[in-house]
Amino acid sequence: MTDVLKKYESIVDLKDNNLPIIFLFHGTGADNTDLIPIAKHLNPTASIISVNGNVFVNGARRYFDRNMYGVDVEDLKFRAKELATYLEALIKEHQIEKQKKIAIGYSNGANIIIGMLQQHTKIFDGVGLLHGAPYSEDKYQDVSGLHVYVSLGENDQMIDATQTMKMVKDLDESEAKVTVFSHQQGHHMTTQEIDALKTWFESI
DSSP, X not given: OOTGGGSOXXXXXXXXXXXXXXXXXXXXXXXXXXXXXXXXXXXXXXXXXXXXXXXXXXXXXXXXXXXXXXXXXXXXXXXXXXHHHXXXXXXXXXXXXXXXXXXXXXXXXXXXXXXXXXXXXXXXXXXXXXXXOOOSOOOOOSOTTOEEEEEEETTOSSSOHHHHHHHHHHHHHTTOEEEEEEESSOSSOOHXXXXXXXXXXXXX
């Protein structure tokens, strides 16, 4: 195992089929088992790679650090590059370069996917961003044709919906194929939201 592959801990459950591989990125305080039921709902026979965050803030596992002002944007950028490098090495090790890859992230996990999209990452064919928002003003790179599902709660106290919708506008202007699902709830995921995610997943 190279030093790069030691940076993160992942559940790797690869199946012998040509279905898209689902990459999972959990929310703050969770771990790499948290979103597996959602992946199974999307397709019970799909391969799964679920990555643990490697940063802890007040004992809660995350993908990037915080500081006294909120999100540590420089650490977010650093971790996004680090995670992308890890994923590229992991994909090469398992020889899955040619298979379709879909990333699903919730909250902090969605935010790190957004960070990777801003750091010239072209790993995924589609990304599902559940209750995420950008914290950097960096532009989205190489996202033309990328399938994007964005879900948000209009009464979310953790994520600013206006920032999420600005991200949608920026991605759309960068020629990504964006699908938006909104609900009246807060930061938690709803059944309808996950069903809409499944519909999106099956369409790409």
